[in-house]
Amino acid sequence: MSVSVADKPADNNISSTLDTYLVGGAVRDQLLGREVTERDYLVVGATPQQMLELGFMPVGKDFPVFLHPKTKEEYALARTERKQGQGYTGFVCYADSDVTIEEDLKRRDLTVNAMAMSDSGEIIDPYNGQQDLNNKVLRHVSDAFVEDPLRVLRVARFAARYHQYGFSVAPQTLALMAEISASGELQQLTAERVWKEMQRSLDEENPEVFFLVLRQCGALKELFPELDILWGIPNPERWHPEICTGLHTMMVLAQAVKLSNKTSVRFASLCHDLGKGLTEEETLPSHPGHETSGLPLVEAVCQRFKIPNDCKRLALKVCEFHLMCHKAFEFGEHTILKLFNQLDTWRKPDEFEDFLLSCEADYKGRLGFEEKSYPQAAYLRAAAKAASAINAKAFVEQGLKGLEIKKAIDAARLTAIGEVKVKLTHTAPAHP
Ligand SMILES: Nc1ccn([C@@H]2O[C@H](COP(=O)(O)OP(=O)(O)OP(=O)(O)O)[C@@H](O)[C@H]2O)c(=O)n1
Ligand SMILES: [Mg+2]
Numbered sequence: 001m002s003v004s005v006a007d008k009p010a011d012n013n014i015s016s017t018l019d020t021y022l023v024g025g026a027v028r029d030q031l032l033g034r035e036v037t038e039r040d041y042l043v044v045g046a047t048p049q050q051m052l053e054l055g056f057m058p059v060g061k062d063f064p065v066f067l068h069p070k071t072k073e074e075y076a077l078a079r080t081e082r083k084q085g086q087g088y089t090g091f092v093c094y095a096d097s098d099v100t101i102e103e104d105l106k107r108r109d110l111t112v113n114a115m116a117m118s119d120s121g122e123i124i125d126p127y128n129g130q131q132d133l134n135n136k137v138l139r140h141v142s143d144a145f146v147e148d149p150l151r152v153l154r155v156a157r158f159a160a161r162y163h164q165y166g167f168s169v170a171p172q173t174l175a176l177m178a179e180i181s182a183s184g185e186l187q188q189l190t191a192e193r194v195w196k197e198m199q200r201s202l203d204e205e206n207p208e209v210f211f212l213v214l215r216q217c218g219a220l221k222e223l224f225p226e227l228d229i230l231w232g233i234p235n236p237e238r239w240h241p242e243i244c245t246g247l248h249t250m251m252v253l254a255q256a257v258k259l260s261n262k263t264s265v266r267f268a269s270l271c272h273d274l275g276k277g278l279t280e281e282e283t284l285p286s287h288p289g290h291e292t293s294g295l296p297l298v299e300a301v302c303q304r305f306k307i308p309n310d311c312k313r314l315a316l317k318v319c320e321f322h323l324m325c326h327k328a329f330e331f332g333e334h335t336i337l338k339l340f341n342q343l344d345t346w347r348k349p350d351e352f353e354d355f356l357l358s359c360e361a362d363y364k365g366r367l368g369f370e371e372k373s374y375p376q377a378a379y380l381r382a383a384a385k386a387a388s389a390i391n392a393k394a395f396v397e398q399g400l401k402g403l404e405i406k407k408a409i410d411a412a413r414l415t416a417i418g419e420v421k422v423k424l425t426h427t428a429p430a431h432p
Helices: 025-032 048-053 101-106 129-135 143-147 150-165 171-183 191-202 207-216 219-223 245-259 263-271 274-278 295-304 309-326 333-342 349-364 375-388 392-397 402-427
Strands: 019-023 040-044 057-059 065-067 074-077 079-083 091-095
Touching: 019 025, 019 101, 025 129, 040 101, 048 057, 048 074, 079 101, 079 143, 143 171, 150 171, 150 191, 150 207, 150 219, 171 207, 171 219, 191 207, 191 263, 207 219, 207 245, 207 263, 245 263, 245 349, 263 295, 263 309, 263 349, 274 295, 295 309, 309 333, 309 349, 309 375, 333 375, 333 402, 349 375, 375 402, 392 402
Parallel strands: 040 074
Antiparallel strands: 019 040, 057 065, 065 074, 079 091
């Protein structure tokens, strides 16, 4: 039912003179009953020249994509693309007025992303996206799926996002994802693109599904071997009834989602036990020193994906100090004060709070521990609050100078920490 530009009368609303369709995520999410945040349009039967004459602004150097002069929404000309070489240089894109809507939809990643909707609400669905939507299946459109390695990450991200509705990846699609992973093509992806998919997945309701799907198709080993290796590495049953460190890590991530919507908290929780992958065989299932041995691994991962500083800082803190947090009640005031200093608590109180949340996620991310309480967080939170209320001002007014001030602050902070502990251990139930 394509109508050429010439057949439609020109009017004030320039987009009505074009044969346009809503496509991709907006159609999918509308049919799923989800909020639609971004609308992309497809234009069939027009040339770049016609778009420019209608006042559209060209964007993107690789594809014929334009911004609507009023709404600023994206309008892409129907196109076909085939890959010819390695990596991202090898795409040959063809866009002209003779490319049909079916041809354009065919180049897309998933059937649920390959539907279009006309102005009148008619759904154009040549690859049975609605059927897959009803059956809750993420399925590739064609074998051309393998031409874009980013799709491995996209499918894992969609699996994480739609897990709550019961979606899963079709076995044939998983097989193609495994093929891409084995080909080495994932190494061609830039750090920014990988992190963007990872970050968006971490922000979803079930980020653990993203990593599980990547692991299932062999992509995790390629992209994030420090995480992949954790599956099969045992922990002591007393503290970890789930035993497996990979499983524990996924449970921690799920708990982190419940405790915080920040990417940094979720990422730090994901990385807290990377050091366990380095434990010598004969030492298992204990992991002495895994907090420090994990630090260079966290550094390496952050560098590989160019991960933002707030995520990196928190991940390093949680990696190094999570055990200290769990054992908070066993330490004296001096050790707690030192911990606060090491965590830069006075200058970064919000990050300290995020540290506590991530440690709580670590504690609860164990089989049977999910509903247990974690009084360590309440103790350290209250102790840090009391200690940070003490500053130089009063001591300066007393006439103290230089090092004397620092000593007086520390002494007062130690007292404050001790008082909080006494108060808490007298009012709260015994810590676990
Ligand atoms: N590597 C890619 C990227 C995009 N697309 C197609 O382009 C559409 C728009 O891409 P994008 O906005 O990145 O994804 P959405 O599906 O809209 O999902 P989101 O809700 O995450 O924006 C997708 O639906 C899909 O049809 C694709 O086939 N392959
Ligand atoms: Mg989109």
